[in-house]
Amino acid sequence: xKLIHTDVLVIGGGLAGLRTAVGTKRRGxxxxxxxxxxPKRSHSVAAQGGMQASLGNCVKGDGxxxxxxxxxxxxxxxxxxxxxxARMFAHLAPKAVRELSGWxxxxxxxxxxxxxxxxxxxxxxxxxxxxAHGLISARDFGGTKKWRTxxxxxxxxxxxxxxxxxxAIAEGIPVHERKEAxxxxxxxxxxxxxxxxxxxxxxxxxxxxxxxxxxxGGYGRIYGVSTNAIINDGMGxxxxxxxxxxxxxxxxxxxxxxxxxxxxxxxxxxxxxxxxGLLRDADGYRFMPDYxxxxxxxxxxxxxxxxxxxxxxxxxxxxGRFGEHLWLDITVLGRAHIEKNxxxxxxxxxxxxxxxxxxxxxxxxPTQHYSMGGVRTNYRGASPWLQGLFSCGEAACWDMHGxxxxxxxxxxxxxxAGMLIGEYVADFCNSPEGKxxxxxxxxxxxxxxxxxKLQRIxxxxxxxxxxxxxxxxxxVMMEKVGLFRNGTDLEAxxxxxxxxxxxxxxxxxxxxxxxxxxxxxxxxxxxxxLKIALGVAMGALQRTESxxxxxxxxxxxxxxxxxxxxxxxxxxxxxxxxxTLEYEALDVQTMEIPPDFRGYGIDLRIEHPDTATRKTQITxxxxxxxxxxxxxxxxQEQLMPFKHLLPECYxxxxxxxxxx
Amino acid sequence: xxxxxxxxFRHSPRDPASVPxxxxxxxxxxxxxxxxxxxxxxxxxxxxxxxxxxxxRAGICGSCAMxxxxxxxxxxxxxxxxxxxxITLMPLPTFELIADLSVxxxxxxxxxxxxxxxxxxxxxxxxxxxxxxxxxxxxxxxIYELDRCVECGCCVTACGTARMRxxxxxxxxxxxxxxxxxxxxxxxxxxxxxxxxxDDDGVFGCMTLLGCHDVCPKNLPLQTQIAFIRxxxxxxx
Numbered sequence: 001x002k003l004i005h006t007d008v009l010v011i012g013g014g015l016a017g018l019r020t021a022v023g024t025k026r027r028g029x030x031x032x033x034x035x036x037x038x039p040k041r042s043h044s045v046a047a048q049g050g051m052q053a054s055l056g057n058c059v060k061g062d063g064x065x066x067x068x069x070x071x072x073x074x075x076x077x078x079x080x081x082x083x084x085x086a087r088m089f090a091h092l093a094p095k096a097v098r099e100l101s102g103w104x105x106x107x108x109x110x111x112x113x114x115x116x117x118x119x120x121x122x123x124x125x126x127x128x129x130x131x132a133h134g135l136i137s138a139r140d141f142g143g144t145k146k147w148r149t150x151x152x153x154x155x156x157x158x159x160x161x162x163x164x165x166x167x168a169i170a171e172g173i174p175v176h177e178r179k180e181a182x183x184x185x186x187x188x189x190x191x192x193x194x195x196x197x198x199x200x201x202x203x204x205x206x207x208x209x210x211x212x213x214x215x216x217g218g219y220g221r222i223y224g225v226s227t228n229a230i231i232n233d234g235m236g237x238x239x240x241x242x243x244x245x246x247x248x249x250x251x252x253x254x255x256x257x258x259x260x261x262x263x264x265x266x267x268x269x270x271x272x273x274x275x276x277g278l279l280r281d282a283d284g285y286r287f288m289p290d291y292x293x294x295x296x297x298x299x300x301x302x303x304x305x306x307x308x309x310x311x312x313x314x315x316x317x318x319x320g321r322f323g324e325h326l327w328l329d330i331t332v333l334g335r336a337h338i339e340k341n342x343x344x345x346x347x348x349x350x351x352x353x354x355x356x357x358x359x360x361x362x363x364x365x366p367t368q369h370y371s372m373g374g375v376r377t378n379y380r381g382a383s384p385w386l387q388g389l390f391s392c393g394e395a396a397c398w399d400m401h402g403x404x405x406x407x408x409x410x411x412x413x414x415x416x417a418g419m420l421i422g423e424y425v426a427d428f429c430n431s432p433e434g435k436x437x438x439x440x441x442x443x444x445x446x447x448x449x450x451x452x453k454l455q456r457i458x459x460x461x462x463x464x465x466x467x468x469x470x471x472x473x474x475x476v477m478m479e480k481v482g483l484f485r486n487g488t489d490l491e492a493x494x495x496x497x498x499x500x501x502x503x504x505x506x507x508x509x510x511x512x513x514x515x516x517x518x519x520x521x522x523x524x525x526x527x528x529x530l531k532i533a534l535g536v537a538m539g540a541l542q543r544t545e546s547x548x549x550x551x552x553x554x555x556x557x558x559x560x561x562x563x564x565x566x567x568x569x570x571x572x573x574x575x576x577x578x579x580t581l582e583y584e585a586l587d588v589q590t591m592e593i594p595p596d597f598r599g600y601g602i603d604l605r606i607e608h609p610d611t612a613t614r615k616t617q618i619t620x621x622x623x624x625x626x627x628x629x630x631x632x633x634x635x636q637e638q639l640m641p642f643k644h645l646l647p648e649c650y651x652x653x654x655x656x657x658x659x660x
Numbered sequence: 661x662x663x664x665x666x667x668x669f670r671h672s673p674r675d676p677a678s679v680p681x682x683x684x685x686x687x688x689x690x691x692x693x694x695x696x697x698x699x700x701x702x703x704x705x706x707x708x709x710x711x712x713x714x715x716x717r718a719g720i721c722g723s724c725a726m727x728x729x730x731x732x733x734x735x736x737x738x739x740x741x742x743x744x745x746x747i748t749l750m751p752l753p754t755f756e757l758i759a760d761l762s763v764x765x766x767x768x769x770x771x772x773x774x775x776x777x778x779x780x781x782x783x784x785x786x787x788x789x790x791x792x793x794x795x796x797x798x799x800x801x802x803i804y805e806l807d808r809c810v811e812c813g814c815c816v817t818a819c820g821t822a823r824m825r826x827x828x829x830x831x832x833x834x835x836x837x838x839x840x841x842x843x844x845x846x847x848x849x850x851x852x853x854x855x856x857x858x859d860d861d862g863v864f865g866c867m868t869l870l871g872c873h874d875v876c877p878k879n880l881p882l883q884t885q886i887a888f889i890r891x892x893x894x895x896x897x
Binding site for chain 2: 037038039040041042043045046055094095096097098099101102103104106107108109110111133134135136137152153155158159162163166167169170175177178200201229230231263264266267321340344347348351352354467509510511515516517518519650652653654655656657
C-alpha cells in the first residue's frame with residue numbers, strides 16, 4: 001500500500017483550498033493539495049461578477065465600511081448566519097482584495113472624472129474624484145447598500161484563481177491532480193488523513209496528515225439543472241458525513257440564481273443587473289419594480305428568483321421548447337460596456353444561444369447555484385466533533401451565509417476563509433493537540449475497507465443502472481426540493497430518495513475493473529450524492545418556516561421563535577437509511593444585529609422571545625457609547641467583540657481613502 | 661434533426677491489452693446540442709468507459725479541448741449544428757494521453773509555469789491593511805486581456821514548433837511572459853525574462869506559423885504578443 005505523509009492535507013484545489021495551503025506552507029508546514037482536476041479548472045474559475053469588499057474607493061462606495069458590509073450580509077442571510085463569522089469576514093474582505101492586488105490580480109480600476117452609468121434604466125453621470133484614480137473600483141450587486149463588488153471585467157474568479165494558483169506554485173506547494181478523496185481516515189475522535197483514489201490508475205493511496213482540510217465546494221449537481229461545474233457533487237461533505245462523527249449543517253439552504261441561460265443552465269453574472277440590466281416578461285414589461293419597488297432587479301438573490309417564479313406562474317413567462325423563461329435585457333448598457341465589462345457573458349450568449357446580447361435579450365430562469373450548507377465547523381474552520389478535520393469555502397458551514405448568501409460574498413469567502421483557516425490550521429498543528437502519531441494500521445484498515453467496497457461494486461451482479469438512479473434523483477430534487485417547497489412534495493421526495501439510496505447499493509457496472517473506469521466512479525459516488533440529497537430534502541421537510549432561500553408555501557412566515565436554529569446532520573449508524581437531524585440554537589442575546597424585518601415583500605415574522613430585550617440593549621449601549629464620543633470601532637467592540645478571535649496578523653483596521 | 665455519426669479515438673495506454681483504434685457511435689441530434697451533451701449521451705448508452713474531461717461545461721475552465729474534425733477547440737461550447745454529421749474526435753496531441761479523449765494538460769501547464777515562473781515576483785509582500793498601490797485603469801485592462809488564457813492547450817496542439825521540440829513553451833508560455841512583463845508589480849526585468857524564454861525552446865523557437873493565433877478559443881492576441889516579446893528579447897540581449 002502506498003502511504004504519503006504530510007503535515008497538512010488540503011482536499012480541493014479551488015480558491016479556498018489553495019489559499020489555505022499558501023497559509024500553512026508559509027507557516028513552515030508541509031502541505032499537499034489534492035485536486036480532482038488541474039487546480040486552475042476548479043469551479044472558482046467560474047465566478048464572474050466580482051467579490052465584495054468595502055474599500056469604498058468609487059463614488060458610489062462612499063461611506064462604505066465593514067459595518068455596512070456586515071449589516072448587508074446578516075440581512076442577506078435572513079438572520080440565519082453566525083454574526084461573529086460574518087464580522088470576521090467583513091473585516092478580512094478588504095485585506096483579501098488588497099493581498100490579491102499585490103499578488104497580481106488585475107482588478108478593474110477607478111478612472112478620475114465623469115463617466116456615464118445606467119441606474120434604474122436611466123443614464124446617469126458619475127464623477128470620480130482625482131484621489132481615487134487608479135484604486136480598485138467596484139460595481140453594484142444585489143442586496144447591498146453600496147457599490148462594493150470588486151471585479152476584473154466579468155472574469156473575476158478566473159483572475160483570482162490564476163493568481164492564487166500561481167502563488168501556490170511559487171511557494172512550491174505540490175498539487176496532486178486527478179486524485180479523489182473517497183474516505184477520511186479516523187479513529188472516531190481524531191482525523192488522520194484520507195483514502196485517496198488516483199483517477200488515472202485507479203490505485204488507492206493513504207494520505208496521512210496532522211490536519212485535513214475539506215475545501216471541495218458545493219453540492220449543486222444533485223439537481224438536474226445547476227450552474228455548478230460537473231465536479232460539484234458534494235463528495236467532500238459526503239465523506240465527512242460518512243465518518244459518522246463529523247456533522248454537516250443547513251443542507252436545506254440551497255440558493256437559486258435568478259439568471260442562468262435556458263436551457264443550458266450556464267450562469268450569466270449578477271453584474272448584468274448590477275450594471276443596469278433589466279428583467280422583462282413575455283410582454284417585454286419590466287416587472288420587478290412592481291414586486292420590489294425599492295431594490296427592483298437588485299433585491300437579494302432569493303427574493304428575485306422567487307419573484308421571477310411568481311411572475312411566470314401568472315402566465316407572464318415566455319413558453320419555449322425547454323419550459324418557461326423570462327428575459328434579461330442588457331442591451332440598455334450599450335455595446336462598449338458589454339464588450340469591456342461583460343465579455344464572458346457575451347461569449348456565453350454567442351456560443352450557447354447564438355445571440356449578441358448587445359442587441360438581443362437573454363433567455364433566463366432561476367437555477368440552482370449555491371450551497372449554503374456544508375461541513376459544520378466553528379469559526380476556526382474546525383469540526384467540533386472530529387479533531388484534526390477542518391473545512392472552508394463553499395464546502396463548509398462556519399456559517400457566514402445563513403439561509404441566503406449575497407452575490408459577490410462567496411468568492412470573497414473563499415479567500416478570506418483560506419487566509420483565516422490557514423492560520424488556525426497552522427496554530428492547531430503547532431499545538432500539543434495537533435501532534436499526531438500516525439497509525440499505519442489504521443490507514444491500512446481504511447484503505448482495505450474502501451478497496452473491498454469498490455471490489456464489491458465491480459463484482460456485483462446488481463441490475464440497477466447508476467445513470468437511471470442518478471437522473472431520477474436529479475429530477476426529484478428539481479421538482480420537489482426546488483425554489484418553492486411544500487410538505488406534501490417534500491415527504492414524497494424523502495420517501496423516494498430513501499428508496500433510491502437503497503437501490504444505489506445494488507448497482508452493477510458493465511466494465512468490471514478497478515483501474516480508470518468512469519462508470520465505476522459514477523457508481524461509487526452515487527450513494528454519497530443520495531445521502532446529501534436526502535439530507536437536503538429532510539432538512540427542508542422538517543424546517544416548517546420560510547427563511548432566505550428556503551421557502552415553504554405551507555409555512556410562509558419566518559419563525560424566529562421556533563426556527564432560529566441551525567440544522568445538524570449526522571450518520572453515525574452505517575446501517576441507517578437516513579441521517580439523524582438535530583438542531584443548534586442561535587443566541588439572540590449575543591447578536592450585534594438582533595433579528596429584524598429584511599425589507600422585502602410583507603413582514604411575516606414570528607419574533608424570538610429574546611429579540612425585543614436585545615434590541616433595547618443594543619440601542620441603549622450604542623446611544624451611551626456615542627455620547628462618550630466613541631468611534632465606530634470602539635462601539636462595535638462593545639456590542640459584539642470579535643477581534644480577539646482573529647489571528648494577530650489580521651487584527652489591524654482597514655485604511656480607506658475617505659475615512660480618517 | 662440529423663443522426664450524428666461519431667468517430668472517436670479509443671485507447672487506454674495503461675492497459676496492456678488496449679490497442680489504439682477508432683470507434684463509431686451514432687447519436688440523434690437535438691436542438692442546441694453541444695459536444696458535451698453528445699459525449700455524455702454516448703457514455704450513458706453506448707460506451708460507459710469512454711474517458712473525456714469536462715468541468716465547467718461553459719467555455720470558462722479550459723478542460724475539454726480536443727481535436728474536432730481535426731481542429732483544436734473546446735468541446736463544451738461547440739454546437740453540433742455547426743458541424744457536419746460525420747464528427748471525428750481525437751485527443752490533443754503533444755500532451756500525455758490519459759485515455760481516449762482525456763490528456764494531461766495539467767501536468768504540462770504546471771511544468772511550464774515552474775519553468776517560466778509565471779507569477780508576480782514581488783518586491784515586498786503587500787500590507788493588506790493599507791490602501792492598495794495604484795494602477796492606471798487602461799493598464800489593468802491590458803493585463804486582463806492577456807490574463808484571460810484558460811490553459812486549454814489548443815495553441816500548443818496547433819503549433820508546428822511544439823511538434824518538433826518537446827520542451828517548447830508554446831504561445832501559452834510566451835503570452836504569460838508578455839502578461840507579467842506588462843505588470844508593474846512584477847520586479848523582473850527583460851534580462852530576467854530572457855533567462856527563461858530567450859532560446860529555441862522559448863520565443864526564438866517560434867516559426868511564425870501562428871496556428872496558435874487561429875485556434876485560441878479566447879481570441880488572445882497571440883500573434884502580436886509573440887512578435888513583441890521576440891523583438892524585446894532580441895533587443896534586450
